[in-house]
Amino acid sequence: MPDRSLRAIQQAMQQCLTDGDERIRSLIVGTPGFSIETRLGIYTEAYRLRLIDALGDAYPAVHTLLGDEGFHALATAYIDRHPSHFRSIRWFGDRLATFLADHPAWKDTPLLAEMARFEWSLRGAFDAADFTPLTTQALHDVPPEHWAGLRLVFSPTLQEPCYFNWNSVKLWQAIDAESDPIPPQRLAQPETWLIWRNTEQQTRFRSLLVDEAWAMNSMRQGQDFAAICDGLGEWLDEEHIAARAAGFLHQWLEDELVVAIETGNTSP
Amino acid sequence: MPSLPSLGYGLGLRKEHYHAILETEPNVDWFEILSENYLVAGGKPRFFLERIRERYPLVMHGVSLSIGGTDPLDRDYLKQIKALADTIEPHWISDHLCWTGVEGINLHDLLPLPYTEEAIRHIVDRVKQVQDFLGRRILLENVSSYITYTDSQMSEWEFLGAICEQADCLILLDINNIHVSALNHDFAAIDYLEGVPVERVQQFHLAGHSDYTNYAVDTHDADIVQPVWDLYEKAVERFGNVSTMIERDDNILPLETLLNELDQARRIGGETIHSELNSHA
Numbered sequence: 001m002p003d004r005s006l007r008a009i010q011q012a013m014q015q016c017l018t019d020g021d022e023r024i025r026s027l028i029v030g031t032p033g034f035s036i037e038t039r040l041g042i043y044t045e046a047y048r049l050r051l052i053d054a055l056g057d058a059y060p061a062v063h064t065l066l067g068d069e070g071f072h073a074l075a076t077a078y079i080d081r082h083p084s085h086f087r088s089i090r091w092f093g094d095r096l097a098t099f100l101a102d103h104p105a106w107k108d109t110p111l112l113a114e115m116a117r118f119e120w121s122l123r124g125a126f127d128a129a130d131f132t133p134l135t136t137q138a139l140h141d142v143p144p145e146h147w148a149g150l151r152l153v154f155s156p157t158l159q160e161p162c163y164f165n166w167n168s169v170k171l172w173q174a175i176d177a178e179s180d181p182i183p184p185q186r187l188a189q190p191e192t193w194l195i196w197r198n199t200e201q202q203t204r205f206r207s208l209l210v211d212e213a214w215a216m217n218s219m220r221q222g223q224d225f226a227a228i229c230d231g232l233g234e235w236l237d238e239e240h241i242a243a244r245a246a247g248f249l250h251q252w253l254e255d256e257l258v259v260a261i262e263t264g265n266t267s268p
Numbered sequence: 269m270p271s272l273p274s275l276g277y278g279l280g281l282r283k284e285h286y287h288a289i290l291e292t293e294p295n296v297d298w299f300e301i302l303s304e305n306y307l308v309a310g311g312k313p314r315f316f317l318e319r320i321r322e323r324y325p326l327v328m329h330g331v332s333l334s335i336g337g338t339d340p341l342d343r344d345y346l347k348q349i350k351a352l353a354d355t356i357e358p359h360w361i362s363d364h365l366c367w368t369g370v371e372g373i374n375l376h377d378l379l380p381l382p383y384t385e386e387a388i389r390h391i392v393d394r395v396k397q398v399q400d401f402l403g404r405r406i407l408l409e410n411v412s413s414y415i416t417y418t419d420s421q422m423s424e425w426e427f428l429g430a431i432c433e434q435a436d437c438l439i440l441l442d443i444n445n446i447h448v449s450a451l452n453h454d455f456a457a458i459d460y461l462e463g464v465p466v467e468r469v470q471q472f473h474l475a476g477h478s479d480y481t482n483y484a485v486d487t488h489d490a491d492i493v494q495p496v497w498d499l500y501e502k503a504v505e506r507f508g509n510v511s512t513m514i515e516r517d518d519n520i521l522p523l524e525t526l527l528n529e530l531d532q533a534r535r536i537g538g539e540t541i542h543s544e545l546n547s548h549a
């Protein structure tokens with residue numbers, strides 16, 4: 001006799017939804033006007049539609065780039081590969097950028113993975129926890145002798161910087177504004193994009209020059225101001241380094257990206 | 269009579285209505301929030317929630333508890349629910365009598381259970397754990413369903429009643445779901461109402477659905493149909509002045525249209541209560 005425990009029934013039903021497995025059919029009852037097939041069909045169809053909708057919500061620009069049919073194919077493939085493990089359906093779709101970058105059907109259009117990356121970052125910034133940013137005054141309050149050991153704690157809304165080889169952000173803006181489509185273009189120089197949310201609940205993004213991108217990354221990884229100045233020697237003359245580095249910090253505070261400054265004996 | 273006083277007539281809080289609610293302060297007695305939308309302490313959802321909470325009573329309604337599921341209870345989720353409840357102080361917390369996935373997967377659907385003694389024991393134990401953890405009784409809602417398991421040994425209302433009695437939890441009775449399930453499983457909706465223990469019913473849901481020839485699908489995207497209004501009237505007769513709210517998840521209408529629907533609930537509820545009082549005078 002097959003296992004008919006509560007768990008076995010649930011596993012059979014789940015596999016019907018995720019893989020079209022038919023074992024569940026022998027465990028349920030149909031009626032003449034409402035067959036087992038129709039009954040299960042309501043669940044299997046709703047399962048996919050709900051997740052496809054959720055992906056469409058999170059990735060409107062990827063949807064526009066691929067068109068309805070293309071997006072449907074992508075969503076279906078993604079759902080089969082990465083069923084949801086999330087409590088809120090809003091978080092479903094977190095690996096779409098990687099999926100696009102690796103999948104034979106889409107990896108030759110790297111713009112798609114970039115767009116997915118950008119859209120997921122926008123959502124991440126939007127959904128992140130509230131925070132209280134420091135103002136630039138906090139920098140002025142740091143005594144000169146503590147600057148070398150200065151470290152920053154960044155806003156929870158700040159996303160992993162995005163490295164783009166394509167004009168993904170311009171395309172996103174055109175799609176978002178519903179203006180005339182612009183052609184995808186490979187950039188002459190790769191760009192680094194920073195995405196966060198300000199205290200007015202607006203999602204912000206801007207691109208960084210290569211030295212700022214490096215400094216930002218290093219500070220996010222916990223390096224102190226002295227290490228940043230050392231590293232900036234790669235791009236700048238000695239006499240310009242300190243001013244440039246201090247300028248970055250100033251800008252990040254103005255952007256509401258910093259929630260704490262740690263100095264000297266406070267370990268990161 | 270329900271164990272807590274009635275909150276009156278409420279609506280499900282939807283982000284499409286945030287601005288209208290704050291600007292017009294509509295005649296809604298309370299709002300039900302979808303707990304999963306507010307678990308992160310920040311961002312726009314919590315910003316609006318805090319403001320709406322200053323003006324209206326709230327209750328929390330979840331979809332991810334999977335009380336009938338056979339994976340272990342998700343402690344992290346329960347902690348987040350408790351933290352949200354500590355912050356917004358809802359009048360009560362509800363979820364569904366269903367399961368939502370196994371082996372770590374969330375199917376994001378409210379799936380029906382086999383109505384067996386095994387399932388009752390399993391769920392009663394889990395409800396007790398949840399209630400101990402949250403420090404309060406929870407409400408379980410009947411879901412609409414399209415399948416019946418061959419192993420079921422009793423009616424859905426017997427199953428629901430047994431769990432609530434044994435675990436000492438409360439009931440969120442969805443009138444539309446009773447109507448939909450009655451069509452799909454060939455039982456009389458009134459039998460369901462009459463089989464539910466009166467003192468456990470704390471809240472009603474009203475909603476619309478889609479009708480097909482031989483069955484109905486709970487879509488929460490349409491107006492409430494007359495048979496559901498009729499059943500609601502019967503429910504008020506039996507259960508009294510129970511907090512009532514209208515759920516609309518898709519095809520979100522302007523607030524004003526929903527307020528009209530809510531007024532209809534008020535009318536039916538008010539008249540029924542009134543005539544009940546008179547007949548018992």
Ligand SMILES: [Fe+2]
Nearest residue numbers: 409442473515
């Ligand atoms: Fe409901």
